[in-house]
Every structure is written in C-alpha cells, then in structure tokens.
Amino acid sequence: MRTVLQRPWGRAVATMCLMLVSALLWMLVNNRVDALWNLRLAYVATYAVALFGMVVLVGHSGQVSLGNGAFMASGGYAFALAVMHGWPSWLGMLAAAVVGAAVGVAVGVVAARLSGPYLAGLTLGLAVGLPALANRFPDLLGGDSGLLLDGPYPPDRLGPDFPLERWQAWVAGATAIFVVALVSSLIVSPLGRSIRATRDHEPAAALVGINTSRTKVIAFAVSAVCAALAGAVLTQILGLAAPGAFGIGLSLSLLVGTIVGGRQSLVGAVIGALLLALTPEWLTALVSNFGLPDQVGLNLPNLVYGGLLLLTVGLAPGGIANIRRAGAR
Amino acid sequence: MRFIRPLTALGSLALLAGTATPASGMVRVPTETGVTATTITLGTHLPLTGPASPGYKDVGAAIKAYFDYVNAKGGINHRKVNFIVKDDKYDPAQTKRVVSSLILQDKVFAIMSGLGTATHSTVVKDLNRRGIPDLMVLSGYSGFANAHKYPDTWPGFPSYIAEAKIMSKFIADTDSLKSLKACLLYQDDDFGRDAAKGFAIGGMSFAAKAGYNAALLASSGVKAQIAGFAAQKCELVVVFGVTAATASAIGTAKALGFSPTWLASAVGADKKTLDDLNVPKALLTGVYSPNFLPVAEDASDGYIALITKILGAANVPVTSYTIGAVNDAYLVAQAIKAVGKKLTRKGLIAAMAKAANFKTAAFVPFKGATHQGYSGYYIGRYGADLVQKRVSAGVYETDSGSGPVQLSTFNRPAAPANLLP
Numbered sequence: 001m002r003t004v005l006q007r008p009w010g011r012a013v014a015t016m017c018l019m020l021v022s023a024l025l026w027m028l029v030n031n032r033v034d035a036l037w038n039l040r041l042a043y044v045a046t047y048a049v050a051l052f053g054m055v056v057l058v059g060h061s062g063q064v065s066l067g068n069g070a071f072m073a074s075g076g077y078a079f080a081l082a083v084m085h086g087w088p089s090w091l092g093m094l095a096a097a098v099v100g101a102a103v104g105v106a107v108g109v110v111a112a113r114l115s116g117p118y119l120a121g122l123t124l125g126l127a128v129g130l131p132a133l134a135n136r137f138p139d140l141l142g143g144d145s146g147l148l149l150d151g152p153y154p155p156d157r158l159g160p161d162f163p164l165e166r167w168q169a170w171v172a173g174a175t176a177i178f179v180v181a182l183v184s185s186l187i188v189s190p191l192g193r194s195i196r197a198t199r200d201h202e203p204a205a206a207l208v209g210i211n212t213s214r215t216k217v218i219a220f221a222v223s224a225v226c227a228a229l230a231g232a233v234l235t236q237i238l239g240l241a242a243p244g245a246f247g248i249g250l251s252l253s254l255l256v257g258t259i260v261g262g263r264q265s266l267v268g269a270v271i272g273a274l275l276l277a278l279t280p281e282w283l284t285a286l287v288s289n290f291g292l293p294d295q296v297g298l299n300l301p302n303l304v305y306g307g308l309l310l311l312t313v314g315l316a317p318g319g320i321a322n323i324r325r326a327g328a329r
Numbered sequence: 330m331r332f333i334r335p336l337t338a339l340g341s342l343a344l345l346a347g348t349a350t351p352a353s354g355m356v357r358v359p360t361e362t363g364v365t366a367t368t369i370t371l372g373t374h375l376p377l378t379g380p381a382s383p384g385y386k387d388v389g390a391a392i393k394a395y396f397d398y399v400n401a402k403g404g405i406n407h408r409k410v411n412f413i414v415k416d417d418k419y420d421p422a423q424t425k426r427v428v429s430s431l432i433l434q435d436k437v438f439a440i441m442s443g444l445g446t447a448t449h450s451t452v453v454k455d456l457n458r459r460g461i462p463d464l465m466v467l468s469g470y471s472g473f474a475n476a477h478k479y480p481d482t483w484p485g486f487p488s489y490i491a492e493a494k495i496m497s498k499f500i501a502d503t504d505s506l507k508s509l510k511a512c513l514l515y516q517d518d519d520f521g522r523d524a525a526k527g528f529a530i531g532g533m534s535f536a537a538k539a540g541y542n543a544a545l546l547a548s549s550g551v552k553a554q555i556a557g558f559a560a561q562k563c564e565l566v567v568v569f570g571v572t573a574a575t576a577s578a579i580g581t582a583k584a585l586g587f588s589p590t591w592l593a594s595a596v597g598a599d600k601k602t603l604d605d606l607n608v609p610k611a612l613l614t615g616v617y618s619p620n621f622l623p624v625a626e627d628a629s630d631g632y633i634a635l636i637t638k639i640l641g642a643a644n645v646p647v648t649s650y651t652i653g654a655v656n657d658a659y660l661v662a663q664a665i666k667a668v669g670k671k672l673t674r675k676g677l678i679a680a681m682a683k684a685a686n687f688k689t690a691a692f693v694p695f696k697g698a699t700h701q702g703y704s705g706y707y708i709g710r711y712g713a714d715l716v717q718k719r720v721s722a723g724v725y726e727t728d729s730g731s732g733p734v735q736l737s738t739f740n741r742p743a744a745p746a747n748l749l750p
Binding site: 165 | 451
C-alpha cells in the first residue's frame with residue numbers, strides 16, 4: 001500500500017477515489033437535509049475554500065494576509081462579468097481562478113519584499129481598496145448596487161423542482177473538494193516542502209537552492225486562486241457581486257477562521273469554516289432569545305471572534321485542530 | 330498515508346453536518362408556509378442601521394405597532410400577525426442574506442415593505458420564482474411594477490417616473506417656477522435613471538444636472554454638486570434623492586449663501602428625518618415636495634387621527650414614513666382578510682389584484698390589477714410653521730409610460746371608525 005501510494009500515479013488514483021467518495025458523501029447529506037441546512041452547508045464549503053488557501057499562505061508559507069476578502073472580490077466580479085457576457089458557469093469559475101491568480105501574483109511580488117506589520121498593512125489596504133473600485137467604475141462594476149445575476153439556477157435536466165439551495169451546496173461542495181485535493185497535493189509535494197523551508201529559515205532555504213521569493217509569490221498566488229474561487233461561489237449563492245459582500249469584515253474573519261481552526265491544518269480550515277458560517281446566525285438567535293436589541297446581535301460575532309483569537313493564541317497556538325497534539329507534547 | 334489526512338477534512342465535515350441536522354425533511358406543512366390556524370408570519374428588510382436608516386428605521390416599528398393593534402382586537406380571520414424585521418443596512422448583499430433567512434428559517438408567508446431599489450432588486454426575482462407575495466415595496470423604481478415579470482410584487486410608492494412627470498407638470502403649470510433656471514441633483518443609480526426618464530417624458534429640461542453616489546453620501550455629501558449649481562446661479566434646484574442628500578444639499582447651499590427654490594422628491598423630504606439630520610428647521614420653509622398621503626399635522630383628517638393613535642400607543646414617531654407604513658399595513662391586512670379562512674399565497678396575490686376596493690388614506694387610488702400601485706402625487710410646500718400644505722391645483726395622476734399627467738377625479742373613501750381590516 002505504502003509503496004503504491006508513494007508513486008505519483010498511485011497517489012493520483014487514490015486522491016481521485018477520495019474525491020469521489022467525499023463528493024458522494026456530500027451529496028448524500030445534501031439530499032437528506034432541508035433548504036436552510038443546504039444553504040448553511042454551501043456557506044461552510046465556500047468559507048472552507050477560502051480558508052484552504054489561507055492555510056497555504058499563513059500556515060505553510062508563514063505570510064500574513066488581512067486582504068484575502070479582496071481576492072474573493074476579484075473572483076466574484078470576474079465570475080459575474082463572465083456570466084453576464086453569456087459564459088457558462090464553469091467558464092466563469094475558470095475566469096475567476098485566472099483573475100485571482102493574476103491579482104495574487106501582482107500582490108505577491110510586492111508582498112515577498114515585505115514582512116510582519118508591513119505585509120499586514122499592504123493586505124489590509126487591499127481589503128479596503130479593492131472592493132471600493134466598484135464605486136470608481138460604476139458602469140463596469142455596478143457601483144454600490146453591484147452586479148446582479150439571474151441565477152445560476154440548477155440545470156434543467158435535474159427537473160423543475162430541484163431545490164436551488166441544494167444545487168448551491170453541490171457547487172460549493174464540488175469546489176471545496178476540488179480545491180482541497182489540489183492544496184493537499186501541493187502541501188506534500190516538493191514545492192510544499194520548499195514553501196515550509198522558506199518559512200522556517202529563509203537564508204538556509206536559499207542556500208539549498210530554493211528560490212525563496214518565487215515560493216513566496218507562489219504561495220500568495222495559490223491562496224488568491226482559492227479565495228477567488230470562493231468569491232465566485234459566494235457570488236453564485238448571493239446571485240450578486242457587490243462591495244458589501246466582500247467588506248473588510250470578511251477579510252479579517254478569514255484570518256480569524258484560519259488561526260482558530262488551526263493555521264497549518266486543512267481540517268482546521270474546515271473547523272474555521274464551520275465557525276465563520278454558523279456562529280453569526282447562532283449568536284443572533286441567542287441574542288434575540290435574551291431580548292437584547294438587534295444591534296448587539298449584529299456586532300456580537302466580531303466580539304466573539306476577537307475573544308476566540310486571543311484564547312487560541314494564548315492557549316492553543318496550533319488552533320482547535322491541533323489541541324490534542326499540543327496536549328500530548 | 331500522510332497526504333490522505335487533509336482529504337478527510339471534507340469527509341469529517343460531511344459527517345458532522347449529517348449528525349448535526351435534525352430530520353427536518355420529516356416535518357409536513359399542513360397548510361401554507363407561514364400560516365397556522367392561529368398565526369400569520371410576515372417579514373421585511375429595512376435599514377435599521379447605516380446611512381439610509383434615518384427615518385426608515387421606524388417603518389418596521391410602525392408596521393409592528395399596527396399589527397399589534399390588529400392582534401389585540403382578535404387578529405385577521407382569528408389569526409395573529411407575527412411581523413419580523415431584519416436589518417440589511419441598505420447593503421444589497423446583506424438584503425439577499427436576510428431575505429434568504431426570512432424565507433428559509435423564519436418561513437414567512439409574505440414579504441411586505443422591503444425598502445430600497447438596489448437592495449430589493451437582489452431578491453425580487455427569487456421571491457417571484459418561489460411565488461412568495463412581495464407587497465408594498467418601498468421603492469418607486471418602475472421596474473418593480475411589472476405585472477408580467479413580477480406577478481407577485483406590488484410597489485408601495487408611486488413610480489419615480491410618475492413622480493418626475495408630475496414634478497415637470499407642476500413646474501410648467503406654476504407661474505412662479507416655470508421661468509426659473511432649473512437644475513437637477515439625482516442619485517446615480519436606477520433611482521435617478523428612472524427620474525431622468527420621467528423628466529424627459531414630462532418635457533422638463535435642466536440648465537445643469539449632477540449625480541451623486543449613494544455609497545459616498547455619508548462621507549462626502551453633495552457639496553461639490555451644490556457648489557457647481559451655485560456657480561451656475563441655479564434658481565430652482567430639484568433634488569431627486571434620499572433624505573440625506575436633501576439634507577446635505579440644503580446645508581451646503583446655506584453655507585455658500587446660495588438660496589434657490591427647492592423641490593425635493595417624496596422620499597427625500599421628510600421633516601422629522603431632516604431634523605434628525607441636523608438641518609435647521611428654518612431652512613425647510615418654502616421647500617416643495619410631492620406627497621400622496623395626508624400630513625401628520627392634519628388633525629382634521631380621519632385617517633391621520635387613527636394612525637396617530639396607533640403609533641402613539643407604541644411610542645413610534647409620527648413621520649411621513651410611519652404614516653405610509655401603517656397605511657400600507659392596513660391595505661395588506663385588508664387583502665389578507667379578503668382571502669378568507671383558507672389563506673394561501675396564491676389567494677393573497679389574487680386579493681392584491683383587487684386592491685382598488687380597499688380603503689387607504691392615500692389621495693390617489695391604489696391600482697392593484699396593473700401592479701402600478703399608488704398612481705400619483707400632489708405637491709406640498711413647507712410653510713413658516715413647518716407644516717406641509719398642498720399647493721398644486723389638485724392631485725395629479727399618471728402612469729410610468731408616456732400617458733398624460735391629469736388632475737385626479739378620485740374620491741378617497743371616508744375614514745372608517747377604526748383601522749381594523
């Protein structure tokens with residue numbers, strides 16, 4: 001088994017089998033739950049896609065980004081524009097990935113020269129500035145109202161009564177499975193080792209022949225592509241690409257999800273995605289049960305995120321996914 | 330096997346979801362979504378916070394106050410109305426989210442008084458696709474009054490096209506206004522584009538036009554645009570925008586020593602809201618604005634007396650918005666009542682088409698069959714006592730197309746003894 005899996009083809013076959021099993025499992029769940037849960041699951045999968053990219057960038061490459069919401073915006077708008085020009089959805093997703101990669105490389109080239117607070121500042125500026133472009137070019141990007149899509153709806157061959165939310169969960173789930181397969185392959189590949197080597201000791205990595213700035217740029221581009229795909233999926237769920245969907249709050253919550261879930265772990269990314277997708281709703285419900293004003297419910301998630309971030313950094317720096325391992329040490 | 334671990338991520342997620350989910354597929358809905366033997370659930374999206382919230386944040390409370398009043402008197406066909414308000418911050422992406430949660434989680438029977446053009450545009454298709462009644466949309470965007478495209482949607486304001494046509498007619502018919510050098514400030518989206526269409530149909534031409542971006546209103550106001558109008562020596566400034574734009578326009582003009590005659594759109598001229606936005610009361614004197622409802626100060630109006638009582642009992646401020654909100658809720662309650670004991674969405678949609686038979690405080694008919702909704706305006710003007718008085722020859726009626734602007738012959742039904750449906 002081990003020897004077969006160590007060969008590239010064996011690995012590829014095993015990965016594909018696992019993707020297939022995950023997809024079947026996901027569809028099984030989607031068929032069992034109601035529309036509300038399918039919508040929730042679609043959000044979970046969407047956040048997971050973005051967080052898989054954050055794991056590569058923050059966990060494995062050791063760079064920080066407060067601006068992955070902006071990469072999501074670039075993917076979302078690319079998808080919306082593509083679909084509005086009559087492209088099919090899958091081509092729109094491809095366009096989102098390409099645009100995400102281009103933006104990611106552009107930012108990555110600059111980011112590779114920066115670190116720590118300077119990198120945080122750059123990406124924060126991106127998170128604030130990029131979605132605001134929509135207001136600068138209202139004719140192309142629809143200004144504050146955004147670009148409104150009709151659909152995408154489930155394909156006709158699924159029948160007229162196929163629930164929209166289940167279709168959205170399928171699209172988000174398929175994207176998540178595809179992305180996690182690619183990212184997990186990347187992590188175990190030689191390139192993944194180079195990325196971690198660069199993070200751990202840049203001069204040493206350079207000495208063994210790793211092009212460290214190139215690996216850093218690649219890590220940025222990978223996380224941007226993941227974010228752009230997540231943005232494209234979010235645009236499909238909302239039927240809309242608008243600045244409000246990709247605000248600064250989104251960028252910051254992506255970082256929180258990454259750290260709290262476990263920044264080096266893809267399982268941690270899923271935990272983070274569950275946290276980001278489900279807690280705001282639960283907190284809002286909790287608050288209204290206590291009869292507190294809505295304002296409290298709307299702002300409570302941010303407070304809770306902040307608290308969780310502090311707790312994680314203080315008590316379990318590896319995140320929720322690594323609590324057990326940290327305890328064993 | 331190390332590389333397999335990450336792939337278990339999704340598997341674990343799927344399992345988690347599978348176990349965490351109640352067997353919700355088992356629940357059978359006995360009648361119609363959002364309706365039980367004793368309750369009806371309605372919902373809306375409104376800006377409770379953010380730049381568009383002044384004035385409008387009270388709309389939800391006003392509708393709640395009305396339904397509380399109806400519930401206390403036994404409800405509609407023995408069903409109590411549960412009205413859920415969700416804050417969308419006037420952010421289209423947020424509107425989509427909160428309306429999804431109203432539909433899927435709160436399982437509302439119908440949506441009423443959802444506010445805004447850009448915001449409501451994100452959900453109108455979905456609501457119609459699902460057959461959910463979408464009543465009294467607080468927007469004058471003519472696109473919502475499309476019976477063919479949106480058979481389940483009725484607007485709660487006369488269209489912006491109709492409003493602009495009526496403004497054009499009023500200016501042309503008023504000796505003191507028609508010779509003034511007129512300039513137009515408009516919101517640079519579907520709201521303003523609708524108005525531009527109306528002014529074009531109405532044959533109104535402007536010496537200068539300037540748009541403003543709704544997203545930048547809170548930060549930069551309309552200072553540059555008004556400074557431009559001052560430089561051009563405009564004598565009549567038409568503001569076709571939200572109240573915050575009117576407030577910024579009037580404030581900026583005052584600071585510049587520029588004192589044109591103002592004509593503000595109906596959604597941008599509420600006195601209480603302008604006051605909340607720190608526009609000195611004195612500056613409001615002489616401002617013209619369209620309206621289709623009686624004003625709060627008109628104690629002799631039977632509807633106003635009833636509406637004021639309901640709002641007062643719930644401590645909701647009496648503004649042109651809250652008067653309209655209660656009036657709309659009264660209309661919706663009559664439609665629900667008309668459906669009868671077996672309440673369905675299809676039934677409510679059919680009842681709305683006959684809304685012309687219902688009583689409302691409006692001085693124009695509510696055209697339910699064509700989905701046009703309220704079909705006209707009178708023009709009012711704030712006096713020195715800050716009370717808006719009708720100054721147009723009568724109430725104008727028109728459509729959103731090229732039809733003429735005519736004086737209405739509509740006779741408003743006398744105020745009922747109470748506002749119960």
